[in-house]
Every structure is written in C-alpha cells, then in structure tokens.
Amino acid sequence: MRIAIVGGGASGLLTAVQLVRHGFKGRITILDPHPELGRGLAYSTDFDGHLLNVPAGKMSALPEEPEDFLEWLRAKQWPGAAPGAFAPRRLYGEYLGELLERHRHRTDAQIEHERAEVDGLETRGATVSLRLHDGRMLEADAVVLALGNPASGPGLDLPATGMEDRWQSSPWLGEALRVRRDGERILLLGSGLTAVDAVLALNGQAGQVRVWMLSRRGILPQVHRPGATAAQLPPLQERSLCGITRELRRLITEARDRDECWRTVIDALRPVSNPLWSELPLRDRERFLRHLRTYWETHRHRMAPEVRQKMDGYRAEGRLEILAGRLRRSTPVENGIEAKIVLRDGGERRLEVDRIINCTGIQENYRNHPRGFIAALVREGLAVPNDLGIGFRTEEGALVGGDGQVSNVLFTLGPPRRGELFESTAMPEIRVQAAELGKRLAESESSFAEGRERP
Secondary structure (H helix, E strand, O other): OOOEOOOHHHHHHHHHHHHHOOOOOOOEEEOOOOOOOOOOOOOOOOOOEEOOOHHHHHHOOOOOOOOOHHHHHHOOOEEEEEHHHHHHHHHHHHHHHHHHHHHHHHOEEEEEEEEOOEEEEEEEOOOEEEEOOOOOOOOOOOOEEOOOOOOOOOOOOOOOOOOOOOOEOOOOOOHHHHHHHOOOEEEEEOOOOHHHHHHHHOOOOOOEEEEEEOOOOOOOOOOOOOOOOOOOOOOOOOOOHHHHHHHHHHHHHHHHHOOOOOOHHHOOOOOOOOOHHHHOOOOHHHHHHHHHHHHHHHHOOOOOOHHHHHHHHHOOOEEEEEEEEEEEEEEEEEOOOEEEEEEOOEEEEEEEEEEEEEEEOOOOOOOOOOOHHHHHHHHHHOOEEEEOOEEEEEEEEEEEEOOOEEEEEEOOOOOHHOOOOOOOOOHHHHHHHHHHHHHHHHHHHHHHHHHHHHO
C-alpha cells in the first residue's frame, strides 16, 4: 500500500511515525520542499528565545508515551530539563526529526522524503494521482493532507506602492526578522504570540531597535503560572455561547474564592472544548470568532514566564510600546513610512517607522483566495470548506467532497480540521489526531492487500 503525506511539518511527520507504530508495512512518501522534516513554521526558528508555550512535560509527540520529550531533553543533557520547563522551539524540531529516524530504523515500511510541492490531485477509483510542481505525477492509494498553516496571514487592504521593501506580510518570510540597522524602528501589526515572537527575535540581535505593537485591543497573551494544574471541571450545563460564557465566569469566580488560579478552569476545558464547539449552533460559533476569540486565545495560549519577563523589560527600557487601535493609513516619507493610527480610546497617533510587519497570525479562509493547492481541491470537488470556512469539511479526518460523499482515500489533520475541531492546532491535539489516523490507515492495509490478492 502506498500512502502519500502532503506536508512535512509536525503533523505530517507524526502521521508517518504513527503508521509505523501501528504496523504499517507499505510505502510512505512525505512530500515537502524543505530539507528537514518536522520543523514547519513553528519549529524552524533559529532564535533560542522562541520558546514552546507548553511546558516540556506536556509536549511528548506520542500520546502513548507522555514523558518521551522530557526523557529526550534529559538524554541531551539540556539544562533545567524538568516537567515545567519551557524548551526552545528549535530543540523541539530536532526532537521530531530524531523521532522519525528512530522509527525509520524499526520498521520494514519504506519512508521517503520527496522534496517537491503538490499542485493538485485527482482520484481514479481507489487510486490517487498527485500532480507535482515540476510536472511529475505520483501515484498513491491514500493521501494525508498535513497542510499546517501558511507562512503569511490574509492580505491587508492598505496600499504598499512605493513601500514594498518596507511592508512585510509575515515575520516568517525571507529576512523579515533580521535587523537591518542599529536604531531601526518597526511597527508590528498584532500583539499575540506571533508578534511576541517577532519582538523577541528583533531584540535578540546586535544593535538597538524600537518596536511598536498595534492591535485592536492592545493586550498581550497571558502568562503561565508554574505549578498550576487543571481543575476538576463539573459537567457544563449550558449549551449556548452566552450560557457557557456565564457558567465559565461563575466557575472562575468560585476558583478565586478557593484561592485557585483562573488558569485551572481554562486548562480544564481542553478535553471537552471540541465536543462543546461541535454542539454550538453555527451562529454562536461565528459570534465567538468575531467577538470572543481574541480574549479566549490570550488566556488559552499563554507565554512562558521568562518570555513575559523579557517583554516587561523591553517596555521598561522604552524599546517596546503596545498600542490599542488600528492602522488607518500608511504613507511613504523620506526616511521610511508614516503610519496614521486611530486609537481605541479616541484620538490618533502618527508614527514614523522604517518597516511594518504583519504579525496578526494565520486566519486562513478556505473560501476566499486560499493557497493554490487548497483552491484546486475545492475547485475540483474533492473537498469543500466547512461551515466557517476555516478548514475542510471532514468526517473523522476523512474529507467530504463536493458531492457530499465521505472519501475513503483523502484524509487530513491539524489546522484543516479547525472549523469542526476548534482545538486542532497545538501538539496535544495534533498528536492524538495523528495516532488515530495512523491506526486507521494501518488497519486498512490488510483489507487493501486482500483486495489486491483476489483474482
């Protein structure tokens, strides 16, 4: 049996690992143009200041072996390897690469890394033909779309004419995070974890930079509290967005009365958040994305304590300022860009900066100008956007086509499932999805072999 995995980031690599762990014996081809597998956007950073935002004790890539990453750190003699430590993301990418090699040597399955991009695919009965960017075709019996997130977010409706070299659509493209000169002035659009990463990278280099972070509400992600553990959450009685919000506020108030941290309640939601999300009416899910997502994500996806200390230090030194508002206009001037900002509390602010970097994060709309490969799948009827447009419509990881039929050869995991499984972008969820998918495909290998042997 031949399985093609489109995408070689964490979700693609873990799917291959789980196929092996569940006894798959066929050929696994991982299609990704990058030289190293497993790193993707998150773990390819060169900056040691970019830390995981989940403690090491919870970052095993294997749900069956919860201390695997921690044991790997100890074997590497990483200083401070403890369950509550926040390791550099660069190290985690190294861990994933070694995890694949460890399993590659334990199996009869053929694991290949094809450094190529996929432009499209078509199904022919029980076979899938993948069109590669260089014109070649690759045949497979099942395809896993491990697409992750793109490197840049949605385009901004602001003119960049004459400022192309000063307007950057993503911190992850090219040399956006390299300081160009001592004293450089940079405006970051966004104040979430992506923007925090940009601040750390810019201030971690030689020379002084002045950075502004601009977002609608001007709030940073919350910080982890060492030692805080998830509470025992009673079953939630409410099933509407307003009702759940009220109930959570009550539970947080009760936790405070017991001298417990609000984090214990938020973390206790993790095992039940996807079932709650799937039960919400579409209108409530849309309202959440419009009005509550920013508040939820700043509390749910938190910073390591040492990262917050650095951010506070930059602010105290005058190297970082956080603004609440929105960018009204940007105009080229002799020494850079003049940015006109409408402040949230009224009035306006004008800044003269050298560069503007879009750090608003990834909110990919699968209905409107998504990546070319995704658009081709939708155009050819092999996939459809889910109700919210922030992923594909799926059934237990299998794609639903334009005809409403559930595919038995096309599968996905991670961010493409986010519209239906809202918690679908972090390692604790991706590793479970990879394990379930790996088991399902490995079990299908025996029936596949039986079908080929029939006269």
